[in-house]
Amino acid sequence: MTTNTAVPSPPAADAPALDVEGLCVDLSTPAGRVRAVDGVSFSVRRGRTLALLGESGCGKSMTALSVVGLLDPAADVTGGAVRVRGDDTLKMSPAQRRRLAGPVLSIVFQDALTALNPVQPVGRQIGEPFRIHRGLSRRQAHEKAIELMTRVGIPEPRQRARSYPHQFSGGMRQRLLIAMAVALDPDVLIADEPTTALDVTVQAQIMRLLRDLQDEREMALVLITHDLAVVAQRADDVVVMYAGTVVENGPVRDVFADPRHPYTRGLLDSVPEHAVRGRPLPAVPGSPPELSAVPTGCVFQDRCPLVRERCVQERPTLRTSGDGRSAACHFSEELARA
């Protein structure tokens, strides 16, 4: 196909901007190799928002890092495909992948302070994509950086471009990271817990900014989060992950209204929002399994209220139903009735 050109051409209007299929990631630990991501598939079109939802250690961030090619050296992608613009990035050379970083795929990290270079003025960091990918001069890149800083709502951008990351507040730093990520108009923006470290009112500002930028540039947004409320308000589709696997996916409205996996149901029930004070919250007992000790049958069997013999014997596969939803549970019909 187009593997020789700098960047492949944009996809057809209805083709997914990002298509991940059967992604597997192994992690080397002192205790041996463990599977951190096990057969994860999803796809997202431009203008749509997909949420990867899960608790810590479920593999959602690892999935994101494999998509952009920033995995820790201790982790290897051992299977699957990550297609952007029709090409599998996992088969590309590092140089080819780097050409995609920025104009095609981009990522916003959770911790803006460690993601920014502490010894470089922010204007230079934001202008860097233009120098590397577009070959602009230092001065031109600086002007572009100021434009972007204005767009993401940094007050007095011309003066502030000369400041260093530590001179900004957490919310402003997150804006800077977002500016850098959208600099080259990517097809797909991955946001890994972009507001977790921020206060509620600032979180609302950042989510609004992301939405406006997404509308303006028709990006596909992959939102990685553990916050059910953020998913409910912000995403079109959701992929629920547990112990490295996808346990349920589908349109957010349908999944949250009528979950078909007991883990999704348990998560929704744990939210104190609708709980009555003084009455115990319906908590999911136990905690997620260690990656080195994921059960051979269903990954959720140790904590599941519906567990049977079959769940111990046989791992349920992600079964698709006609309505664009799927769930990996032997007994999802029972859950729907319960």
Place this chain on the structure above:
Amino acid sequence: MPESRMPENGTPESRATATPTRAATAADGAEESGPLLEVRGVTKTFGHGRRRLTALDGVDIRLGRGETLGLVGESGCGKSTLARVLLGLERPDAGTVRFDGTDPFALRGKDLLAWRRRVQMVFQDPFASLNARMSAADLIGEPWRTHRDVVPGAKAQDKRVRELLSLVGLRDSDAHRYPNEFSGGQRQRIGIARALALDPDLIVCDEPVSALDLSVQAQVLNVLSELRERLGVAYVFISHDLSVVRYIADRVTVMYLGKVIEHGETEDVFDHPRHPYTAALMSAAPVLDASHATGDREILLQGEVPSPFDIPSGCRFRTRCPRAEDLCATEAPPLVARETRDADDSHASSQAYSHTALCHFPLEAESAWA
């Protein structure tokens, strides 16, 4: 509805007359007189000269026995400094702290030690707050090395450790395991058991579930509520997660830049916020109910919290307030109170239980904002 306006900084006389019947309204109403904790006008600044930071500015809070007070606010609002004052770790520059009628900052020696036993703390980070080289039993029993008379004797201590473990939902066999063998939720249970070891009257919980995953967070919240039922311990519960506070707290205090800007019963504050900041905070927090389309009910605040080195004149929230007028820049806002209960309710007569907001233009209950 009866409304009364009081000056923000009342004279000592007016303060005294405003609260004549407080003693009669303690939570249990029994022979125990007065609230468990009463903080009045506490101010704390750090630094000096032009680099003086005001962390707390005339903070009042009150807590009855066995009650839970939710403390809400964004970073830098002073909630953690207030927690440190309550624990006796920071001495306020002005104002009074009364714990069961006594001033902890006046205590020395044995009396101080005895007081410290009664106020304990649960920390946010269950990974950093436990010594990795001590077993669960050692961690839980460590406070007894300082407070020797609480549980004397190795046998009794051993027994008590087991009781505490089962109280927080851990097993006997967990006593000899080390922190790295526990999950985050289990570690937080150890932190809670350790706080309970001295049989305190008050536990200050600083973001106790923020570091935990949702499914585990619910378990820990259940442990905390159950302990309140069984042991009658009171909590000051600091959290940025409004849904957690709404679930656990009896009353809520909202802080902004070192000042209490709203206080009231949890339902009143959540359902009918009176201060524009509280309303914005409530609307900014994402909610699960997917039928709420984003945007319509959202009050998006401009900018960020101003620097505590340079607090705005008049009302400190005016720089971000959608309702601000000229008056807000020149005059400090009054404390506006509204009685929220029927007249025959025993709480209604007490100012402490009414719904107060520090604002020139508070929102009315019928406001479309809520």
